[in-house]
Amino acid sequence: MGASNDQRSAILSAAEECFARYGLAKTTMEDVARAASVSRATVYRYFADRDSLVAESVIRRARANMAAARAQLARYPTIEQALVEGICADIRRGHLDPLVHRLVSPDEMTLSTRLLIDTGRAAELTRELWEPFLAEARAAGAVRADLDLRLACEWLSELEILYISQSGRDAAALDRVRAKIRAFVVPALVTDPNAAPVYR
Known part of the structure; x- marks a missing residue:
């Protein structure tokens, strides 16, 4: 073995x-x-083919960073900061990973859609990171009680792919993404933006 x-x-x-x-x-x-x-x-x-090699490479690289990403989420003092900075950290990792950045570039978006979105692999990886965090926050009353965690994670994965592929890598571009997450994502998910995250 x-x-x-x-x-x-x-x-x-x-x-x-x-x-x-x-x-x-x-x-x-x-x-x-x-x-x-x-x-x-x-x-x-x-x-089986090159596509499966691409998909497995992306999954392997994402899972290699999973423990560090979970530890980072646990350090934020509020649910708002955890969501905003956690999503931005995922986007930064995508920008810095040459394979991921190439895969979600405009030239490769058809391949990316087929391998990551249509198969559900992107949502699966996002769930591995975010679902335990959101479930505990929901149990603590910091996240909406009626929140469909699977659907929320799918949405987060699509947002991250979008911003990895389309946003610039500079600090100003990331600040714009940060402002959008704070204005639109946080209110859609949380009941109390200032609640301390409970995921450890």
């Missing part, structure tokens, strides 16, 4: 190198096999 996981991880790492070198659309399974020093059949043993 361990050797199998190691080989799978090595193939994913090789795929990420190829995506950076050739681009998502131009990378072939042969390229990945060559970069990983394995046969093409070995790559196919773990991944």
Whole structure:
């Protein structure tokens, strides 16, 4: 099992190198096999096609940051700050991750929509981070009692993808996003913006 996981991880790492070198659309399974020093059949043993390699790479990178993102959420003193700064931190991570940024760029949005949105993978990753936080805040009365957490997380994932793909990376652009989250997202989700978050 361990050797199998190691080989799978090595193939994913090789795929990420190829995506950076050739681009998502131009990378072939042969390229990945060559970069990983394995046969093409070995790559196919773990991944059905290039799209599954892209999707699994994004998921792996997101989950590698999950513990740090949860710890960061727990440090904010109010639910408003947790939502505003937590979402902005997700957007910043997307801007800084070359694979994610490339995937949600205008040139690759068709691929991004197919791999992340249509399959529900983006919403799934967002739920892993935000659903426990929102559930505890709801139990504490800081978030609307009637809030559909699954739908809320799906909405947050779509907002994050939108802002990763379309907003600038500078501080002024992020401040505009921050103002929009504070004005529109926070009132839609919370009952008391000043309530202390309870997720730990």
